[in-house]
Amino acid sequence: MPWLLRTAQLGAHRVSRAAATRGELVSMMHGIWGLPGVLASDADARIAAAALRLVPDCVIGGWAAARLFERAADPDSEATVFTGEAWYEHRAQDRRDLGETACARVMVCAPRAARLRPGEHVRVFRSVVRADEWTVVDGIPVTTPVRTAFDLARLWREPAAVVALDRLIHLGVVDLTEIRALTVARHRWRGRPSALQVLDRVDGGAESPQESALRMLWLDAGLPRPRCNSVVRDPDGAFVARVDLLDPELGVVGEYDGAHHASAERRGDDARRQQALEELGLVVVRATATDLATDQAASAWQRRLRRAYRRQRVRPDHVRRWHVTPL
Template sequence: MLRTDVPGWPTVFRGSWAVRAGLLSPAQVKGARFLRVYPDVYVPAGTVLSLRVRAQAAYLHMQHRGVLSGYAAAELHGAGCAPGADTVPDVTVPGGGIRVPSGLRLHRDTLREDEITAVDGMAVTTPRRTAFDLARWAPSRNEAVAAVDRLANHCAFGPAEILQLDWVHPALRGCARLPEVVDLADYRSGSRPETLLRLLLHDSGLPPPEVQWVVQDVVAKEAVWIDLAYPRRQVGIEYEGAPHVEADQVLRDIARTTMLTDRGWRMLRFTKNDVFRRPEYVVATVGRALRAPR
């Protein structure tokens, strides 16, 4: 009789477990139907190897010997903030004696019991511990702030709360930059690109903008939120990500831009090409808008 209680089957599974359960033969596991992610961990051919899928594969590979952390944990908490699609899953283990294959990043850090939770049956660092780790591990200060913003926004906690973990784990690598990261973080930020846009303006020397500024339309009895705003100059800045090209969202964006323009706002809308490929254009455009007469 076939067993169907193989963890992760049939989306992410250990090949040896599927063979023992009678679901596949050794030849079938290594055939064209499946793709190996890590040693003995497979997914159906054609599966998009998203960070979530690779995190699930990493957890199966570790077989309860580690805790998913960093960008993988953020993804599983629903607060995805990885810098790229090829971001490597992080796994934290206490002590040494464990080796991981290529495509995994190992951290030998101390984890307290209350810093570990379960997501879909996998051991994952809690949102606060994940933010604490990414504030230390992220490849740059700005990416660290973006990660803390995203987790704090989605999981509803104040960025300053991660400093409590610094008191508990004062000797861990990377703690020196925590105060600056927390000082720049803002839990109201709506996305990673939004945070990076805000930090771009900050680092250029422009005045710090307000985050998620509310403009009320008393007549229509509704309110809109501007990603970043200079209320005294009535300059609004929006980051237009992928959802803004969907038909319904385009119509909503047109209506809100018209309403804000009618109220005297000058709206600047930037895309990923602007923020990541020509940041000097963004800074110059915002600077001109702030200097222009109202």
């Protein structure tokens, strides 16, 4: 990591300590400096800086480990979940652990005897990582995918935890069966009951954080669990549409319209697609970022969804004319 230097390395790279004093270098963490151009808020820079501070038997975990796995599995994706933003901070009894800054701290898993101090950008989580529970990604020791997912499930708030595990499973980084087996085996571990609840709501079929969030609203509305990204076909088996969320029995569809749906051409395609679905007897409930922005807006969307269910249940002409196949 030539763009990050320890204080003792400054001279070897012809950088004076006076440059750090004058503010020409970026102070990443105690004793670690970023060269000009490095941003202290950059997630990858913070992970690399935390890695430089590791002592024996300590590894990077949490969102930082997940970010490295996500980047390796889908390097060109714009749907990055593990951004290192503060709202992803772990579940904690101590309110200080939730933080007030824009950046979540990098979690370092460390045994109790390890001499490692927490800091503004590093949270030391005293938890032993067995020899088979860590690996190396991009030269950085991190918890394995299954241990990473287990820690996220038990330490993060539920909506964020579900989104995180949806992403890791969808990318093929880890399997739900593996996570569940580890969770069941870890009796009396902190956060285990929360992890089991999270695993009951996970669905690796979701292809974006927004789809995961919309599914959470659907479930919280007390309605049947929808399928993710199913293909709807007409009675002859011809393809009609692939939909984000679907109750295949009653024919209720949930669709999330991201920014790419704003063009006139895309709106026209969406309208034709919705008409084709409705001609088969399905009802479509659309959502945008506005519907996920506040609790009030989310509640309003849930009311729309419940009304759709009521209409489908009482329709006298309701005949299932659609077929559903997995993606």
